[in-house]
Amino acid sequence: xxESLLQVRGLKKYFPVRGGVFLRRIGNVQAVEDVSFSIERxxxxxxxxxxxxxxxxxxxxxxxxxxxxxxxxxxEGRDIAAMNRAELKAFRRDVQIIFQDPFESLNARHTVxxxxxxxxxxxxxxxxxxxxxxxxxxLTRVGLQVDALDRFxxxxxxxxxxxxxxxxxxxxxxxxxxxxxxxxALDVSIQSQVINLLMDLQREMNLAxxxxxxxxxxxxxVSDDIAVMYLGKIVxxxxxxxxxxxxxxxxxxxxxxxxxxxxxxxRGERIILSGDVPSPIHPxxxxxxxxxxxxxxxxxxxxxxxxxxVKEGHRVACHFWKKLADTKAFG
Amino acid sequence: MAALLEVxxxxxxxxxxxxYVEVLDGVSxELSSxxxxxxxxxxxxxxxxxxxxxxxxxxxxxxxITAGSIGFQNRDLVALPREELHDVRGNRISMIFQEPMxxxxxxxxxxxxxxxxxxxxxxxxxxxxxxxxxxxxxxRVGIPAPDxxxxxxxxxxxxxxxxxxxxxxxxxxxxxxxxADEPTTALDxxxxxxxxxxxxxxxxxxxxxxxxxxxxLGVIAELCDRVTVMYAGCVVEQANVxxxxxxxxxxxxxxxxxxxxxxxxxxxxxxTTIPGAVPALIDMPEGCRFRNRCLNAEDDCELxxxxxxxxxxxxxxxxxxxxxxxx
Numbered sequence: 001x002x003e004s005l006l007q008v009r010g011l012k013k014y015f016p017v018r019g020g021v022f023l024r025r026i027g028n029v030q031a032v033e034d035v036s037f038s039i040e041r042x043x044x045x046x047x048x049x050x051x052x053x054x055x056x057x058x059x060x061x062x063x064x065x066x067x068x069x070x071x072x073x074x075x076e077g078r079d080i081a082a083m084n085r086a087e088l089k090a091f092r093r094d095v096q097i098i099f100q101d102p103f104e105s106l107n108a109r110h111t112v113x114x115x116x117x118x119x120x121x122x123x124x125x126x127x128x129x130x131x132x133x134x135x136x137x138x139l140t141r142v143g144l145q146v147d148a149l150d151r152f153x154x155x156x157x158x159x160x161x162x163x164x165x166x167x168x169x170x171x172x173x174x175x176x177x178x179x180x181x182x183x184x185a186l187d188v189s190i191q192s193q194v195i196n197l198l199m200d201l202q203r204e205m206n207l208a209x210x211x212x213x214x215x216x217x218x219x220x221x222v223s224d225d226i227a228v229m230y231l232g233k234i235v236x237x238x239x240x241x242x243x244x245x246x247x248x249x250x251x252x253x254x255x256x257x258x259x260x261x262x263x264x265x266x267r268g269e270r271i272i273l274s275g276d277v278p279s280p281i282h283p284x285x286x287x288x289x290x291x292x293x294x295x296x297x298x299x300x301x302x303x304x305x306x307x308x309x310v311k312e313g314h315r316v317a318c319h320f321w322k323k324l325a326d327t328k329a330f331g
Numbered sequence: 332m333a334a335l336l337e338v339x340x341x342x343x344x345x346x347x348x349x350x351y352v353e354v355l356d357g358v359s360x361e362l363s364s365x366x367x368x369x370x371x372x373x374x375x376x377x378x379x380x381x382x383x384x385x386x387x388x389x390x391x392x393x394x395x396i397t398a399g400s401i402g403f404q405n406r407d408l409v410a411l412p413r414e415e416l417h418d419v420r421g422n423r424i425s426m427i428f429q430e431p432m433x434x435x436x437x438x439x440x441x442x443x444x445x446x447x448x449x450x451x452x453x454x455x456x457x458x459x460x461x462x463x464x465x466x467x468x469x470x471r472v473g474i475p476a477p478d479x480x481x482x483x484x485x486x487x488x489x490x491x492x493x494x495x496x497x498x499x500x501x502x503x504x505x506x507x508x509x510x511a512d513e514p515t516t517a518l519d520x521x522x523x524x525x526x527x528x529x530x531x532x533x534x535x536x537x538x539x540x541x542x543x544x545x546x547x548l549g550v551i552a553e554l555c556d557r558v559t560v561m562y563a564g565c566v567v568e569q570a571n572v573x574x575x576x577x578x579x580x581x582x583x584x585x586x587x588x589x590x591x592x593x594x595x596x597x598x599x600x601x602x603t604t605i606p607g608a609v610p611a612l613i614d615m616p617e618g619c620r621f622r623n624r625c626l627n628a629e630d631d632c633e634l635x636x637x638x639x640x641x642x643x644x645x646x647x648x649x650x651x652x653x654x655x656x657x658x
Contacts, residue, residue, distance in 0.1 A: 050519035051490075157608050158374075187373035187546060189605035192590035196601045214519065221592035222599065240598055258524040260549030262591055264572045267553055272528055273521045276489045 003077050004038035005208050006062065006176060011035045011071035013057050017281055030280050031057040033232040034071070039225075041175065042206040046223030046240065048216055048255070050277055053229040055212045059178045062210065063097050064088075075176075093123060096169040100181035102161035106153040112139070112164055113149040119171040138167040142197060159190035163197065170201060176208045184213060195222060216259055220244055225313075228252045231280055231288040234307075238314035248316040248325060251289050287319065295320055334361035334402075335540050336385070336508060341399035343384050346392070352612045354380045356564040356620075357399070359639070364507065367534065367541040369555035369572070371548060371587075375609055376561040378544045382510050384409075385542075386426055387416055404507070422452050425501035429513040431493035435485040442481030445469075445500050452504050468499040472529060491522035498529065505537055512544045527554055548591060552576060560584050563609055563620040566639065569646040580647040582627050619650065627651040 012035075014028040032054040039045045047055045060066050062073060064080055073080045075091055083091060099105040106115055116135035120126055126134065136146040142163040153161055162182065169177050179198065183191045199222060202209055213219050219226060220240050227237040228251065236249040247253040257271045273292045278284055284291050290300040297320070305319045318324075338360050344353040355377045362368045370378045383389050385401055385408060401408040408419065428434045436444060445465035450456055456464075462481070469477035472495045485493055494514060501509060511530065515523040531554065534541055543555055551558055551572065558575045560568040560583065568581040579585040589603035607624040610616055616623055622632040629651060637648040 050521060159608060187609075188548070188587055188590045189373060190608065192592070192602035192604045193606075195592065196604060199599060199601065216520070217592045217594050220594055220598060221596065221602070224599075244594060254521060256594070258520040259594065260523075260527075260547065260553040261594070262548040262552045262576065262588065264552040264576050270524055270528075272524050274525075276491055276522065277519070 004074075005041045005076065007038040007074040008058075008062065009036050009072045009074070011058065011061060011073065012069045013054070013061050013066060014069045027281050030232050030283055032061065032068075033283075035229075035232075035234050036071075037227055037234065037237060039176070039208050039210065041208055042202065043224045044202065044209040044211055044222050046219035046226040047210060047212045047229060048214065048219050048226060049229035050214060050255075052231070052277055052280060054232040054280070055229050056180055058229075059097070059180050059210060059212050063095060063178060064091070089123070093172045094175045095178070096172070096174040096176070097178040097180060098162075098165050098169050098182040100184050102158060102165045102185075103153075105165055106161060106168075108153055111150055111152055115153070115164065116149075116168055116171060119168065123172060134171070135167075138171055139164075141170070141201075142167045143193075157190075159186055159194060162186060162194055166194070166197065166201070170205065170207075173205065174207065176210070178210045178212065180212045181214070182211075183218060184215065191218070198222065216256060228255065231277060231283050233288060233317065234315075235289065235318070236314075236316045238310070238316075242314055246310075246314075246325075248310050248314070248321045249289075249318050250293050250295050250324065254294075287317075295324060335364045335366075335404065336362040336542070337400075337402035338381070338385070339400045339402070341381065341384060341396065341401065343380055343389065343394065343396045343399075345390075345394050349613060353397075354564050354612060355384070356615075358561070358564070358566055359399075360559045360566060360569065362508070362540050362542055364540050365534070365538045366557065367543055367555045369551040369558045370542060370544045370561060371546065371551050371558060372561035373546060373609060375563075375612070377564040378561050379512055381561075382426070382512050382542065382544055385510060386420055386424065387411075388426075421448065421506075422504050423506055424508045424510065425504065425506040426510040426512065427494070427497045427501050427514045429516050431490065431497045432485060434497055435493060437485050440482055440484060441469075441488070441496055442466075445481075445496075445503060448500050449503050464503060465499075468503050469496070472496075472499045472502075472533075473525075474499070489522075490518055491525060494518065494522075494526055495529065498526075498533070502533060502537070502539075506539055508540045508542065509534075510542045510544070513546070514543075515550065516545065516547070523550070530554070548576075548587060560587075563615065564612070565620060565636075565648065566646075567621065567648050569639070570644060574644050578645075578653075580645055580652040581621075581649050582625050582651075582653055583621050584647075585653050586624075619648075627653070 011032055013032040014030055016025045017027040017029060019026040049055050061068050113135050116138055117131040120131045139146055139148055144163055183194050211219055211222050223240045226240050226243050227234045230251050236252045247256055254271045254273045275292050278291055286302050287300040287305050290296040299319050305317045307315045307317045310316055341355050341358045343355040344351055358381055372378050384396055396409055442465055446461045449461040449464050466477055469480060474480050474495050515526050555572050557571050559566055562583050568584045579588055586605040592602060605624050618634055618636050619632040622628040631650050637650050639646045639648045
């Protein structure tokens with residue numbers, strides 16, 4: 001079997017909740033609970049779910065910005081927790097991240113050229129003149145003018161700033177870029193420009209992308225595979241077309257149907273879930289979705305569903321997926 | 332039937348260090364009872380400023396209305412004295428905002444905040460009766476265990492619940508018009524679906540009109556009867572919702588509709604884009620404000636800004652509108 005670029009196995013990340021006079025650990029936020037997936041070179045994995053489902057934590061843990069509580073992350077076959085200095089430096093070069101808010105992720109006191117040259121400085125690449133030329137090339141690549149080099153982030157619009165963030169992320173020719181809500185803050189007309197840019201770069205550089213977003217329509221557009229998360233767990237994982245056409249988990253189905261479609265003739269085809277997402281400090285017993293699931297039964301409250309294969313490449317964690325699929329096919 | 336709300340040639344703007352900046356360049360729209368009008372556009376197009384102008388809530392002293400009228404129930408809100416305005420605001424027109432956490436006071440209990448709103452408009456009510464009203468309202472907007480919630484603070488509620496509280500507060504006085512400024516933008520989609528459903532239900536019960544401000548065309552298609560599209564402080568197109576989505580006439584509307592990634596589209600295909608970005612308020616182009624980004628633009632677009640053209644089902648401001656063949 002071909003080796004995956006990145007493989008995540010049984011990833012768990014808990015954050016401590018502290019309280020009392022001595023700030024003892026009194027509980028855990030179970031942000032990520034037993035998550036497994038892999039991503040191939042040049043492909044896009046979409047990670048979707050509502051706020052608090054743990055999708056950003058997964059992205060940050062992959063970047064080694066958090067140490068996992070349990071589980072393993074393999075990059076090109078090497079466990080990232082066991083990497084030595086040299087390997088880690090290469091890893092940091094190969095894996096980059098783009099954040100949601102380009103206002104906060106660019107240093108307001110640095111010029112664009114300093115922002116874009118910094119990766120080269122850190123990795124001791126090139127002379128000052130070369131670095132400046134490379135920075136200019138990067139700007140052109142993301143659709144900005146070279147004269148932007150001597151300006152400051154505040155002189156740019158949101159969309160342009162996000163382009164600068166992208167230029168910085170691709171500076172070291174990475175193999176994997178984590179896009180954490182990278183287009184969520186942008187207006188639609190700008191959002192489509194940035195999505196197109198990301199897809200172009202991916203094709204050109206054979207980039208793998210982990211695309212984290214809450215907007216399912218955007219995720220579906222850019223992704224090869226999609227993993228749907230709910231309260232720290234992946235509830236369903238499949239090819240993007242497949243998951244959209246044949247969602248097997250009741251949560252995926254509800255999430256898809258909740259998206260307002262820009263077509264007034266398709267009003268009211270909604271499944272409306274009741275209630276809110278429960279707290280990840282005290283997740284529900286059994287299946288974590290049972291408190292909001294229209295199909296929940298006793299079994300869902302007592303036992304946690306294991307991931308099952310619907311078919312090759314399509315996994316779902318629901319006790320009743322088969323029954324529900326049958327009802328749909330014959331009902 | 333006469334319109335409930337009639338905004339005519341509204342001009343508004345702000346005094347800044349760089350001088351006066353005009354945000355609204357002659358905005359007109361109207362809204363009838365029981366109707367939902369969607370006001371859609373990108374950041375900075377003036378949709379929120381339009382809403383704040385109706386409520387006379389432009390930030391003071393910088394914000395001001397320089398021309399135009401806002402007719403509401405035979406009164407001009409622009410010229411209305413403060414006391415009469417107080418009667419309209421909250422009583423006849425209510426407003427809900429994007430971020431209910433900043434709209435609610437974090438150090439007061441939910442119940443007291445609603446009771447305060449009730450008593451402000453009906454000072455002769457006793458606290459007990461006002462409290463009963465608050466309780467009934469919370470129940471109507473679908474908050475579980477409302478008597479317990481009355482004693483809680485805003486931070487104890489989730490985002491969706493807080494927005495329900497805001498809606499409850501806005502509707503206690505049974506307003507004729509509800510202005511909803513991006514009320515679901517900060518919410519997750521499954522919660523957004525709940526809130527949209529709630530607004531629809533409340534409207535069915537009370538017959539109020541809703542002015543719904545959003546950047547999300549999906550939400551517009553879901554909820555609104557008619558749509559007003561704004562760009563750079565101007566109304567560029569206005570039509571009923573089916574008409575607007577099926578046959579947009581303004582190139583901007585068409586561009587917006589095409590830029591949205593759709594669930595049923597082929598993935599990984601390049602999206603249609605609108606080139607460039609919205610011009611800065613202090614540096615508006617002469618003539619049509621969209622011409623720098625417009626594929627249909629010709630010389631005359633630079634010379635003169637287009638007026639709203641009225642057809643039977645449609646209004647649009649464009650010298651070279653999208654025709655049937657190019658839709």
